[in-house]
Amino acid sequence: MDLELGEERLQAQRMVRDFVEREVGPHIAAWDREQRMAPSLLPRMGELGILGICLPTRYGGQGYDYLTLGLVCEELERMDTSLRVIMSVHMGLNSLALLQWANDEQKRRLLTPQALGEQIGAFCLTEPGAGSDVAALRSTARRDRDVYILNGEKMWISLATRADNFLVVARHDPDAGATQGLSAFMVTRDMAGVTTGDIHGKLGIRAGSTGWVAMQDVAVPIENRLGEEGEGFKIAMSSLDNGRYTVASGATGLIHACLDASLRYARERRSFDQPIGQHQLVKQKLAHMQQWYDCSRLLWLQAGWLKNRGQRNTRETGLAKWYATDHSVKAALEAVQLHGAYGFSDEFPVERYLRNSKGATIYEGTSEIHQLMQADYALGLRQDRPLRCELPAWDEDFWLGDDIAP
Amino acid sequence: MHIVTFTRSTPDTAARLTVDADGSVSQGDAAMVVNPWDEYSLEESIAQAEGQGGTATVIAIGPEVHEEALRQALAMGANEALRMDDPALATTDSIGWATVAAAAVRRLDDIDLVIFGKEAVDTGSDQHQIQTARYLGWPFIGAVSRILELDAAGGRLRVERSLEQGRQVLDCRLPAVISVLKDINEPRYPSFMGIRRASRASIPLWSLADLEVTLPKPLTQRLKLEEPPQRLAEAELLSGSPAEQAGALIERLEKEQVL
Numbered sequence: 001m002d003l004e005l006g007e008e009r010l011q012a013q014r015m016v017r018d019f020v021e022r023e024v025g026p027h028i029a030a031w032d033r034e035q036r037m038a039p040s041l042l043p044r045m046g047e048l049g050i051l052g053i054c055l056p057t058r059y060g061g062q063g064y065d066y067l068t069l070g071l072v073c074e075e076l077e078r079m080d081t082s083l084r085v086i087m088s089v090h091m092g093l094n095s096l097a098l099l100q101w102a103n104d105e106q107k108r109r110l111l112t113p114q115a116l117g118e119q120i121g122a123f124c125l126t127e128p129g130a131g132s133d134v135a136a137l138r139s140t141a142r143r144d145r146d147v148y149i150l151n152g153e154k155m156w157i158s159l160a161t162r163a164d165n166f167l168v169v170a171r172h173d174p175d176a177g178a179t180q181g182l183s184a185f186m187v188t189r190d191m192a193g194v195t196t197g198d199i200h201g202k203l204g205i206r207a208g209s210t211g212w213v214a215m216q217d218v219a220v221p222i223e224n225r226l227g228e229e230g231e232g233f234k235i236a237m238s239s240l241d242n243g244r245y246t247v248a249s250g251a252t253g254l255i256h257a258c259l260d261a262s263l264r265y266a267r268e269r270r271s272f273d274q275p276i277g278q279h280q281l282v283k284q285k286l287a288h289m290q291q292w293y294d295c296s297r298l299l300w301l302q303a304g305w306l307k308n309r310g311q312r313n314t315r316e317t318g319l320a321k322w323y324a325t326d327h328s329v330k331a332a333l334e335a336v337q338l339h340g341a342y343g344f345s346d347e348f349p350v351e352r353y354l355r356n357s358k359g360a361t362i363y364e365g366t367s368e369i370h371q372l373m374q375a376d377y378a379l380g381l382r383q384d385r386p387l388r389c390e391l392p393a394w395d396e397d398f399w400l401g402d403d404i405a406p
Numbered sequence: 407m408h409i410v411t412f413t414r415s416t417p418d419t420a421a422r423l424t425v426d427a428d429g430s431v432s433q434g435d436a437a438m439v440v441n442p443w444d445e446y447s448l449e450e451s452i453a454q455a456e457g458q459g460g461t462a463t464v465i466a467i468g469p470e471v472h473e474e475a476l477r478q479a480l481a482m483g484a485n486e487a488l489r490m491d492d493p494a495l496a497t498t499d500s501i502g503w504a505t506v507a508a509a510a511v512r513r514l515d516d517i518d519l520v521i522f523g524k525e526a527v528d529t530g531s532d533q534h535q536i537q538t539a540r541y542l543g544w545p546f547i548g549a550v551s552r553i554l555e556l557d558a559a560g561g562r563l564r565v566e567r568s569l570e571q572g573r574q575v576l577d578c579r580l581p582a583v584i585s586v587l588k589d590i591n592e593p594r595y596p597s598f599m600g601i602r603r604a605s606r607a608s609i610p611l612w613s614l615a616d617l618e619v620t621l622p623k624p625l626t627q628r629l630k631l632e633e634p635p636q637r638l639a640e641a642e643l644l645s646g647s648p649a650e651q652a653g654a655l656i657e658r659l660e661k662e663q664v665l
Binding site: 008019048049053 | 605
């Protein structure tokens, strides 16, 4: 495994750090308190190219690789989880699904405006009664000549009220098997019958948009079906391989933020006539945070390296996501403890880190689901079969070439 | 129109600097960044060149570490980058630096304007800017907060300066040397495409021989470098009602001759 990141990727990461420190850092505590996603955020991220970071330039992207996507997510969540969530749904779950499964016409029509940041993508799998049990989803897609009529409600959808394009998984054939009867569609906000709303009162990620998407007799043209009929479950699962990758790298950034804040406080705060960083049990917390950061980072780097090579990475990505998110909660808990009473107040950012950390152990595969998956891989009960469309390996000539895709 | 900006890599201003026993300065593992004041001069030169279809060239004088700043400038949109280096530069002072800077500008031949950032954040120095202008024989205007008119064809420059007393508008002929303040613009971030272009760019290196100059004898000599004495801050909490506390505060400020 080649872990040399090189100046180009690191510079891209620094640019994102500069952006969030300059334009988000001064406001994030207020946005979080007000449970408000700043309206300027998505246009600004689009303008800077962040929303198209790892997509080929021929589709309007910036041409960087999957490792750079991870670095960007680390940096975004180091500031606030809501920023990384944008990348998880717009890039990981939606745009990369288009890169993997869309035909050339769909890539030009649907992927290009997303890569340019002119349109925002979201992912609609979860329903009020279907989370980990994906096969239980009830949204329907009835074929009627050249359109599918979609009905149903999707819940806990990040960017529900901000996105333009929703990648929706719905049941086209109620008689087919639980997973075989699912298909994937790109539903756009301007289609009649689409309504969306935000959910308030969340524990964390309060500066982000999370909501619901309802579809009532929405006519989706056949050219907006992604993949073949019946490939919806495979498309959803492969999208999660990409979404989970951004969650893993982002959670690593959250651990970094906890470590940064704790180191700063451990040097400044004094007790018993010395900085608290001199006390052994404080040192233990810092050592753990460093350990969790390095382990999380190595795990997502491994997954990113496999993605760059075009190798299947469901197991490695799942492991990275499980480890990094569980340990981001631990790191945030320790950071709050290390800050003492100040950690309990929003005067310091660590209470926000703690609230933000919890969601990622639930979405995109709960920690429990990931443990079952890892055990099944180890027991030989689970094997990844080749897909009709795999996520393409990062190929510099293709990613930076400007000719129209064949 | 051709504009030159000088830049250098400096320790991140958040770095914890220490002076070692041998007088050298350590910055730990802190990153090197573009001299923060230069972000404004770089932005101005790139924006002016873009606006008028000209060229923005960025130059660093010194060892390889300054290439990082040059690449950042290229990533922001500078058209060309050059580095001047020579072993003799290690022991020179601002006069030597200005000699090289002026020689580089002369060699480029078609320069209309040189833009500096306010100062170098690590050395706290700006005298090299005025010395460069003096060597070139060009007018120098400092504390520029706005370029009101830049007419390369007509050889005219009109700028606004921000002074303690207020604003001042000055005209001068081109070519000229100016230094700019923070208020002049909002520096852009490097673009992702720019970062890629910059990281793959080959940056020409010019020696003193290439410039056909010899360094003058330094006029200044650093005798000693030491950390400032630790500030012993004292705090006192005023007690009583808000009105009593305010009265006590005014009394104390008058006593300390702050009011």
